[in-house]
Amino acid sequence: MEVKTLEKKGKSVDEAIKAALDELGCEIDDVMIEVIEEPTKGLLGFVGKKPAVVRVTMREKPEEEARQIVEDILNRIKIDYKINRVEYENGRIRINIIGKDMGLLIGRKGETLNSLQFIVGLIMNRKRDEKVRIILDVEDYRKKREQSLEALALRLSDKVKKTRKNVVMRPMSSQERRIVHTALQGDPQVTTYSMGDEPNRKVVISLKK
Structure with a gap:
């Protein structure tokens, strides 16, 4: 812009x-x-x-600046894409990308998308006093993933309540772990915490004492 x-x-x-x-x-x-x-x-x-x-x-608005950064990167790698939604709320910018061959942009288990998101965040925040959080999504891949993780967290919390035994989830990224923590933080019967070292850090769901 x-x-x-x-x-x-x-x-x-x-x-x-x-x-x-x-x-x-x-x-x-x-x-x-x-x-x-x-x-x-x-x-x-x-x-x-x-x-x-x-x-x-x-001053360039944060969401417009983030959009420009994403466009600059994607234009360089010559991928067929379109940014169909940019949302900015509470210091968080969510950008959704659609187009052909989006699987290449997502990568294995979202690794390519995570790397791109990390790079955009670095560029956005290198000269900013107030940091913003960047969330890049491809055809709502992350949104669907969030909904799936939230549903899984609820099912596992029910299991913890019935068996009264801790459940250790598979290794997840920090962003995925945050989704699980947030989904269960209002439950008065269970608590969550992370254990292990990256990249094998896991969420544990247990009964509150």
Whole structure:
């Protein structure tokens, strides 16, 4: 996305900034401001009088920046794709990609998709004060996976309640483990914790003591 930048003049710095904001149609929190020249009154208030000059640049919205990064990467590897959904909420950006041969983009057990997600996150957050979490999805692969894991977590929690024995799930990524923890965190009868070392770290579901 092309970043919009304006230079504006005014009797004061505030007046110049207001003129720029009015033209851009945005609020002051949406822009970066650089004062090029302070106003001067000049000799006797008239001769050599100069206005204030400011340069105002719109901040790129996080979701638009993330979309651009993903597009740049996918265009380089020349894959047939389309970004059909970008959602931004509570510091989390979810991007869903559709197209041909999406299995190549997902990779074995989602490994290729995870690597791409990691790279996009690094690029996005390298110069940001407030970090954002990137979730890349391909034809809702992750969303379907989340729903499957949530259903599995509920079934296993029922098993723990009936047998009163711990259940150790198979090794999962940190993102998958987070889904299980979140799915069961409101259950008053069971608790979850992780054990083991990466990449073989597992979630344990047990009765609360």
